[in-house]
Amino acid sequence: MSESILNVKNLQVEFKSGSIITRAVNGVSFALNKNENIGIVGESGSGKSVTATSILRLIPSSSAKITGGEIILNGRDLLKLSNREMRKVRGNEISMIFQDPSTSLNPVFTVGNQLIETIRAHKKLTKKEAKQRAIELLELVGIPAPEKRINMYPHEFSGGMRQRVMIAIALACDPKILIADEPTTALDVTVQAQILNLMKDLQEKLDMSIIMITHDLGVVWEMCDQILVMYAGRVVESAKVEDLYHNPLHPYTWGLLESQITESQDSHAPLASIPGSPPDLSYEIKGCPFVDRCPYAQDICHNEAPKLIEPTEGHAVACHFQTETEKLERRENAYINGDTIRS
Amino acid sequence: MPTSMETLLEVKNLKKHFPVSSSIPFKKSNQSVKAVDGVNFNVYSGETLGVVGESGCGKSTMARLINQLIKPTDGVVTFKNKNLVEMDAEMLRSTRKKIQMVFQDPYASLDPRLKVGQLIAEPLVIHKVETKESRRKRVEELLEIVGLNKRFADRYPHEFSGGQRQRINIARALALNPELIICDEPVSALDVSVQAQVINLLKQLQDQFQLTYIFISHDLNVVRYMCDRIAVMYLGKIVEIGTYEEIYSNPQHPYTKALFSAIPKKNPFEQKERIILKGTVPSPLNPPSGCHFHERCPVAMDICKAKAPKAITTENTHQASCHLVH
Ligand SMILES: Nc1ncnc2c1ncn2[C@@H]1O[C@H](COP(=O)(O)OP(=O)(O)OP(=O)(O)O)[C@@H](O)[C@H]1O
Ligand SMILES: Nc1ncnc2c1ncn2[C@@H]1O[C@H](COP(=O)(O)OP(=O)(O)OP(=O)(O)O)[C@@H](O)[C@H]1O
Ligand code: SF4
Ligand SMILES: [Mg+2]
Ligand SMILES: [Mg+2]
Numbered sequence: 001m002s003e004s005i006l007n008v009k010n011l012q013v014e015f016k017s018g019s020i021i022t023r024a025v026n027g028v029s030f031a032l033n034k035n036e037n038i039g040i041v042g043e044s045g046s047g048k049s050v051t052a053t054s055i056l057r058l059i060p061s062s063s064a065k066i067t068g069g070e071i072i073l074n075g076r077d078l079l080k081l082s083n084r085e086m087r088k089v090r091g092n093e094i095s096m097i098f099q100d101p102s103t104s105l106n107p108v109f110t111v112g113n114q115l116i117e118t119i120r121a122h123k124k125l126t127k128k129e130a131k132q133r134a135i136e137l138l139e140l141v142g143i144p145a146p147e148k149r150i151n152m153y154p155h156e157f158s159g160g161m162r163q164r165v166m167i168a169i170a171l172a173c174d175p176k177i178l179i180a181d182e183p184t185t186a187l188d189v190t191v192q193a194q195i196l197n198l199m200k201d202l203q204e205k206l207d208m209s210i211i212m213i214t215h216d217l218g219v220v221w222e223m224c225d226q227i228l229v230m231y232a233g234r235v236v237e238s239a240k241v242e243d244l245y246h247n248p249l250h251p252y253t254w255g256l257l258e259s260q261i262t263e264s265q266d267s268h269a270p271l272a273s274i275p276g277s278p279p280d281l282s283y284e285i286k287g288c289p290f291v292d293r294c295p296y297a298q299d300i301c302h303n304e305a306p307k308l309i310e311p312t313e314g315h316a317v318a319c320h321f322q323t324e325t326e327k328l329e330r331r332e333n334a335y336i337n338g339d340t341i342r343s
Numbered sequence: 344m345p346t347s348m349e350t351l352l353e354v355k356n357l358k359k360h361f362p363v364s365s366s367i368p369f370k371k372s373n374q375s376v377k378a379v380d381g382v383n384f385n386v387y388s389g390e391t392l393g394v395v396g397e398s399g400c401g402k403s404t405m406a407r408l409i410n411q412l413i414k415p416t417d418g419v420v421t422f423k424n425k426n427l428v429e430m431d432a433e434m435l436r437s438t439r440k441k442i443q444m445v446f447q448d449p450y451a452s453l454d455p456r457l458k459v460g461q462l463i464a465e466p467l468v469i470h471k472v473e474t475k476e477s478r479r480k481r482v483e484e485l486l487e488i489v490g491l492n493k494r495f496a497d498r499y500p501h502e503f504s505g506g507q508r509q510r511i512n513i514a515r516a517l518a519l520n521p522e523l524i525i526c527d528e529p530v531s532a533l534d535v536s537v538q539a540q541v542i543n544l545l546k547q548l549q550d551q552f553q554l555t556y557i558f559i560s561h562d563l564n565v566v567r568y569m570c571d572r573i574a575v576m577y578l579g580k581i582v583e584i585g586t587y588e589e590i591y592s593n594p595q596h597p598y599t600k601a602l603f604s605a606i607p608k609k610n611p612f613e614q615k616e617r618i619i620l621k622g623t624v625p626s627p628l629n630p631p632s633g634c635h636f637h638e639r640c641p642v643a644m645d646i647c648k649a650k651a652p653k654a655i656t657t658e659n660t661h662q663a664s665c666h667l668v669h
Contacts, residue, residue, distance in 0.1 A: 044505070044534040144622055159398050188397050188561040190620050193605035197619055215535055218607025241611045259536040261564040262609050270546070271568070273539035277504060 002033040005073070005209060006055075006094075006177055012068035013047075013054050022282045024050045024064075026233035029308075030226075032177065037203075037210040039220035039241070041256065042230030043278055048213045049099055051230070052179045055211075056096055057086055073177075091122050095170040097163075099181040099213070104166055105154040111138075111165050112150030115172060122173040137168040141198060160191035167195070171202060179211045184219065196222055217260055221245070229253050232278050232289035235308060239315040249317040251294045288320070296321065351523060351555050352386040352409065357418035359404050363628065376627045378404040380579035382418075383654070386523070391549070391556040393566040393587070395602065396576030399627070402559045405576075406525045409557070410442050411435060422523070440470055443516035447528035449508035453500040459486075459511055460496030466518045485514040488551075489544060506537035513544065517552070525557045530565065542569065563606050567591065572660065575599045578635040579627055581654075585661030595663035597640050634666065642667065 013025035025047045032038050040048045053059050054066055057078065071078040078089060090096075098104045106114060115134035119125060125133065131150070138146035141164040154162055163183065170178060180199070184192040196219065203210065212223055220227055220241060227244050229237040229252065237250040248254055258272035265271070276293040279285055287302040288294070294301065300320050308318045360375040379401045386392050394402050407413045409420055411427050420427045422438060430438065443466075446452045453462055463482045467473055473481060483493040489510040500508055509529060516524055526545070530538040542565065548554060560566050566573055567587050575583040575596065583596040594600045601618040608615060620639050625631055631638050637647040644666060652664045 043536065142622075189563060189605040189607070190397060190602055192607070193617055194619055197617070216607060218609065221608040221611040221613070245611050255536060259539045261539070261542075261562075261568050263564060263567065263606075264609075265564070265568050267568045270543045271539040273543065274536040275540075 002036065004031040005034050006032040007070070007072040008051075008055065009070040009072065010068060011051065011054060011071065012066065013050050013059065013064060014067050015064050017063060020282045024233055024281060025054065026281075028069075028230070028233070028235050030228050030235065030238060032209050032211060033225070035203075035207065035209060036225040037212055037223050038226040038228060039224035040211065040213045040228045040230060041215060041217065041220060043256075044215075045278060045281075046230040047233040048230055049181055052096065052181050052211065052213060055179065056090055056094060058090075058096075091118065091173045091175065093175060094177040094179065095173070095175040096179040097166050097170045097181060097183045099185075104169075105162060107154055110151050110153055111157070115150070115165075115169055118169050118172045133172075134168075137172060138165070140171070140202070141165070141168045142194065143168075160187050160195075163187060163191075163195065164198075167198070171206070174206055175208060177209050177211065179213075181213045182215070183212070185214070185216070192219075199223070217257070229256065232285065233281055234289060234318065235316070236290070236319070237315075237317045243312075243315050247315070249311070249315065249322065250290075250319050251296055252290050255293075288318075349388045350385050351388045351423065353419070353421040354382060354384050354409065355419040355421070357382045357405070357408055357420065358416045359401075359408055359413065360416045374628060377579050377630055378627055379408060379415075380627075380630070382576075382579075382581050384574055384581060384584055386555060386557060388522075388555055389549075389553055390571040391558050391569050393570030393573035394557060394559045394576060395561065395563065395566055395573060398561075400576045401579045401627070402576055403527055406444065406527050406557065406559060410444055410525060411439065412444075436470070440466075440519040441522045443519065443521040443524050445509070445512050445516050445524060445526045445529045447531055449505050449512060449532060452512055453508060455499065455501055457499075458496065459498055459500060459503075462500070462511060463496070463514050463518060466515060470519060472519065481518070482514075485517055488517065488548070489514045504537070505533050506540055509533065509541050510544065513541075513548070517548070520552070521554070523555045523557070525559075527559045528561070529558075531561065538565075545569070563603065575602065578625060578630055580635060580664070582636065582665070583661075583663040585659075585663075589658060589661040593658075593661075595657055595661070595668045596636075596665045597642055597667075598636050599663075601641075634664075 009029050011025055011028045015022040015024055028051050030038065042048055050059065055071055066079060073093065078086065112134055115137060116130045119130045119133050135146045135150060138149060143149050143161060143164055157165065184195055187195065199210065212219065214220060224241055227239060227241050228235055229250065231252050237253050248257055255274035259274065261271060274293055279289055279292065287304055288306050291297045291301045306318045306320045308316050309322065310316045311322050357379055358381055359379040360377050363374045363376060382405060396402055408415050415428060422442065425438065427435060427438060460482050463485055464478050467478050467481065482496055486493045486495060491507065491510055500511065530541050533541060549556060558566065558569050570587055572584065572586050573590055574581045575598065577598050583590060583599045590599060591603065594603055601620050604616065604618045618641060622639050625638060633649050634647045634652050637643040640647065646666050652666045654662045654664045655668045656662050657668060
């Protein structure tokens with residue numbers, strides 16, 4: 001059994017706006033193992049970013065609140081740390097690449113300034129040493145002529161280069177855990193391949209684990225050992241990537257796998273998709289959150305929330321129907337083009 | 344592939360050089376960003392031409408040039424045998440009804456102060472088509488065509504999800520019965536399952552109304568599914584063009600090879616040989632000499648630095664611009 005370095009247990013996060021309460025994260029649990037990567041996938045609005053930012057306690061304190069759960073890092077519950085202790089964790093032990101790059105680079109400071117600032121906030125270095133380190137980091141993430149580039153402003157960089165700068169900032173203090181929220185979504189495939197390669201290299205050099213949030217399953221196959229499928233603020237399935245690919249158990253996961261366009265997709269057949277939209281998280285959900293869109297829903301699904309169970313070791317799912325025959329029968333006629341379903 | 348090879352649009356030597364403001368006051372700068380730098384291709388009636396290429400290579404600029412949203416520095420855009428570049432304003436207005444665009448960001452492209460019905464009717468109003476009553480009917484019809492409830496006409500865009508907004512954008516683009524729709528990254532901002540719905544819709548509309556598409560995207564799997572032919576752009580130029588099969592099974596240009604090798608894995612077991620490109624896209628301010636790709640090209644030769652390669656036809660419709668192609 002591999003050793004886990006981060007344990008999220010039953011995390012609950014709510015947003016409050018007037019009298020409306022949105023349960024953005026509703027009982028999420030997972031463990032990140034040493035030297036392993038975990039991929040988080042799921043529909044837009046399913047709580048991936050909120051989960052990630054909650055780990056660093058960076059959710060907007062005016063409207064959002066962590067209402068339950070534990071986040072255990074090296075035996076300490078991060079939710080119980082003082083703000084000062086938490087600041088030490090950020091950057092030193094865990095750092096994050098945010099989904100929206102415009103929020104993380106300040107347009108009025110040079111790239112070098114921002115890097116040096118981050119380095120000096122965490123390490124006792126002179127200005128000169130920090131600058132040297134900043135240049136090294138830019139070089140590490142593949143920015144050409146870093147001595148010159150360090151004096152430039154973010155708008156003078158292309159999208160792909162800005163993304164690398166953010167990776168350099170996130171790596172400035174050799175974190176043990178890197179949380180990357182859609183780090184390559186805005187990039188084209190050649191730059192994406194470059195950046196994923198870079199992250200793999202650095203992972204080996206720095207002995208780091210990655211939590212990778214993405215909507216591209218290709219990125220998960222490329223980078224991750226474990227995968228977590230989220231829906232409506234909950235984990236509906238989690239497994240080793242190979243197990244999930246060969247034997248996906250949750251009807252939402254089936255839909256997700258089928259909706260991905262692959263090289264073998266017949267271009268004359270319509271694409272499979274999941275009709276409908278996810279539930280409004282400001283209402284209480286009594287049964288299964290996927291019930292309105294699930295082709296197999298039965299009475300029980302409307303009335304009782306399925307628990308996360310582990311039918312085989314290491315592979316968990318939250319769906320009422322999990323015996324082999326039930327599953328096969330139901331999957332046969334899944335979604336539009338059932339013939340493309342992997343066996 | 345369309346049955347007839349009737350040319351709907353012809354683009355010849357199209358260029359757009361954006362002037363760069365000089366850092367010295369009152370001194371005119373003679374530098375320019377060569378965003379599109381001599382592009383040639385045809386689009387046939389009823390087909391979908393995909394356009395792929397690295398960020399900043401000039402895809403969106405090319406789209407805006409075709410639609411004459413911006414004026415080219417040089418070149419010819421012929422739509423149904425008429426040159427749009429030299430048309431007078433009146434003539435251009437009526438021809439442009441037939442060319443519509445759908446943009447990437449479904450959030451930014453709809454005015455939040457207008458109701459959905461007003462947004463969809465806007466092109467009809469601008470072009471003074473139909474009466475007020477018949478416009479309302481047309482709006483309802485368009486909403487149904489794109490799979491939205493006609494009651495949505497009285498609601499505001501912020502009440503809709505990304506996929507629904509992209510449907511509203513598509514309804515708007517359809518309002519004037521266009522023949523050519525230029526889709527600039529129409530599904531990039533959407534969730535996978537929503538993306539599939541919008542792509543299905545675009546395909547279905549193409550059959551229903553015999554539409555021709557130019558489809559810009561950075562997702563090569565989406566492009567393969569949608570397109571009959573693809574054009575690969577690099578730094579303001581088309582470096583390779585052909586049917587998807589021609590290019591996919593037999594890529595000629597080293598950039599195209601790197602591009603296809605970069606598609607993410609299709610399963611956790613696939614072993615991929617990647618061609619990882621060095622460096623980043625060079626600046627269109629100072630494009631490299633000779634072949635624009637030579638600094639990053641894994642197989643560059645001396646001649647590549649000195650001389651720009653010409654487009655060579657390798658088979659049927661397949662063309663590539665590289666000194667290694669004969
Ligand atoms: N600042 C906020 N105020 C109110 N609600 C919020 C806020 N941020 C997120 N939410 C809500 O929390 C839920 C989860 O959002 P989150 O950003 O985690 O989704 P996500 O899975 O990251 O989606 P995406 O794939 O679109 O990035 C959503 O329902 C969203 O509406
Ligand atoms: N109005 C403008 N003035 C100056 N330069 C411009 C202008 N519009 C675009 N450019 C430049 O022209 C080049 C091509 O830009 P364009 O937006 O066409 O690229 P693109 O291929 O669509 O990229 P992306 O995939 O990122 O959308 C870029 O270097 C861009 O900075
Ligand atoms: S619990 Fe019922 S509704 Fe939910 S996924 Fe399983 S079968 Fe579908
Ligand atoms: Mg997110
Ligand atoms: Mg663009």
